[in-house]
Amino acid sequence: MNSATSLQRRLGLGLTLGVTLLWLLATSVTALIVEHTLNKTLDSVLEETAQRILSLAVVEISNRESSDLLQQVAGLHPHEEYITYLVRGADGVPLLVSHDIDLSDFPDTPQMGLRSTATHRLYGISAVSDTFFIEVAEPLASRRQAKWQTLGMLLLPLAGLIPLSLMGIWWFVRRSLRGVLDYRAMLEARGAGDLSPVGGKDLPAEIVPIGEAVNRLLARLRRTLAAERSFTANSAHELRTPLAASLAQVQRLRREAPDGPVQDRAAHIETSLRELSRLSEKLMQLAKAESGGLVGEAPQDILPIVTHIIDDFQRAAATPLALALPTEEQVMSSIDPDALAILLRNLIENALKHGRKDRPVEISVSADGMLRIINAGVVVPTTELGRLTDRFQRANTRAGGSGLGLAIAHAIAVGAGATLTLVSPAPGRIDGFEASLLLPH
Ligand SMILES: Nc1ncnc2c1ncn2[C@@H]1O[C@H](COP(=O)(O)OP(=O)(O)OP(=O)(O)O)[C@@H](O)[C@H]1O
Ligand SMILES: [Mg+2]
Known part of the structure; x- marks a missing residue:
């Protein structure tokens, strides 16, 4: 039974896992869409920039006195250049470059259109019947950074979502299963x-x-x-x-x-x-x-019942009965008196029948409602003790009987909320048998 998994646990883990997977899926799709859109936008910016600069550069170069001289455009104020450009003439000679340019980022001969190298995104275009070429370069690192930042921002809520969802589902399922x-x-x-x-x-x-x-x-x-x-x-x-x-x-x-x-x-x-x-x-x-019906309407004093039954047995039995009563005048219990009488008769009858005839049967009642019946005699093996309360079960005894006495006593004890314990040898002795009964209050 313990191997069964808790429904609360199963739902908590299952739903959290489901939400997490869905979130990851949504994050991946979003990241792909964002990357695609970002690339498209940045590519178009790159194209736009190249075309703008080229038209200006053509005018600028044409107005120069010596048109094959390289000019590097100075920055208006110091800044890190995000997009660099290189304008070349028909023979491939650089004519105009941006101030922060690294020429190794560009190919030796100008190439048209959009393409990527390991580190840069490049766009090339020509003007004036292929006499001027411009190429603009944008580092790919910044695009990658933007992609990872977006992904990070989308994944960040997961850190809070997983424990929150676990706790929320746990609480909600517990409430629903109340x-x-x-x-x-x-x-x-x-x-x-x-x-x-x-x-x-x-x-x-x-x-x-x-x-x-x-x-x-x-x-x-x-x-x-x-x-x-x-x-x-x-x-x-x-x-x-x-x-x-x-x-x-x-x-x-x-x-x-x-x-x-x-x-x-x-x-x-x-x-x-x-x-x-x-x-x-x-x-x-x-x-x-x-x-059933073994619990009386109100607790009653059990001492008169005990003494009455013992008197009955004492008159008829050859074996003496030693009774020890508590100093209190009354011992109250809710057990039905008739049921208690049947139970006691069976236990005392057993002690007299199965115990040694030459030794007294000791019966004691304590103030807290503990009744003990002890007799001397052969030890009943522990393996057999447990099943003596079953119907028609008997241990190794020479006395007659049907094996129902302890089944009756057990049924009454269970029905009345009392506890019947059988011990052999009797506590503190090397032989005998003790039946103890803890009565309900
Ligand atoms: N006080 C005792 N001392 C030793 N053995 C006992 C004692 N009480 C019970 N037993 C053992 O437990 C067995 C079952 O007891 P139980 O009262 O159920 O049946 P029984 O006394 O044999 O027959 P019945 O009570 O139906 O006349 C007995 O046969 C006996 O072997
Ligand atoms: Mg009996």
């Missing part, structure tokens, strides 16, 4: 025995059918369990009368039969009928334990 999270908390908070419908009024429309399906399933489970319990309870109840009648008949038969095999057989039948009767009694207890 109904689902509440639903999960409600399911987690309820005990395993709580089969009442789960509320889910704030669930998103997509999850509502799941909530309804869960409730339908719970209702079906409730009906099935109720049917199972009522069947167990009814069968056990229906068995009572015929069992009691058969038992009475067998007892009469034993009294009337002469000593011998018939007497022995009647004794066997009586023992089996008693076992059967005990089993049906336990089945009824189990049905009650699993039917």
Whole structure:
């Protein structure tokens, strides 16, 4: 279950990744368009500049006394020259150059039209029947710089966009999933025995059918369990009368039969009928334990119930029972008194039945509602302890029984919110068994 990925995380990462990719795509397309437009504009500026300068240069050169003398145009004020130009005559001799020119940027013979070298963008044009040539050069570095700056400005928002989008989506998804999270908390908070419908009024429309399906399933489970319990309870109840009648008949038969095999057989039948009767009694207890309603309306003092039950056992059992009560006059608990009585009877019966007969069974109640029943006897292996609370599970014991006592005790403890713990050997001893029960307040 833990390997499942959180929807919040998945949406947060997925959407952020999607937004980032889209942004990058948009940035790339924009950068390409900007570069194309920039190149077109700058090329046209280059052409315009060349044509303007050439027409002026032709006039200027024609007015010179010696027309094949190189003249370098002086800058009006010091500045870095962005566009440089070179005017040449028909024989390729430079006649006019801009002040910051580097002649190595230009080819040896003039070339017409637009083209690029590794470092410059050049444009060449001629005038007066190819007797004057001009070439203008613009460094490519500045174009590249403009391109990267645009790209940088477009990418810069991404640095803020990624964490912001992650946080925003995280928050928004969490808000949208609040109904689902509440639903999960409600399911987690309820005990395993709580089969009442789960509320889910704030669930998103997509999850509502799941909530309804869960409730339908719970209702079906409730009906099935109720049917199972009522069947167990009814069968056990229906068995009572015929069992009691058969038992009475067998007892009469034993009294009337002469000593011998018939007497022995009647004794066997009586023992089996008693076992059967005990089993049906336990089945009824189990049905009650699993039917719910094990929490009383108001907390009650449990000490009178404990002492009453112990008195009952003490009268009938050969093994002594040692009772230690707290100094407080009352120990209150919300557990249903009848259910507590059934639970205690089963635990004490076990201690007497499965423990050593020559050692007392120690029963203690503490002020905080902890009940302990300790008996001496053979250690029950830890591997078996865990499954003793299952129905019809028994450890290695010579005593009779059906294996339902601890299942009944466990079902009552769960239904009443108590905690039943089984330990063997008993704490602080090398043998024996301890059943402890922490009652709800
Ligand atoms: N106090 C105890 N000391 C030692 N073993 C115990 C004790 N209580 C329970 N056990 C072991 O756990 C098993 C299950 O107990 P459980 O009460 O469920 O059934 P049972 O006593 O055998 O039969 P039933 O209670 O239905 O008459 C017992 O068979 C026994 O082996
Ligand atoms: Mg038992």
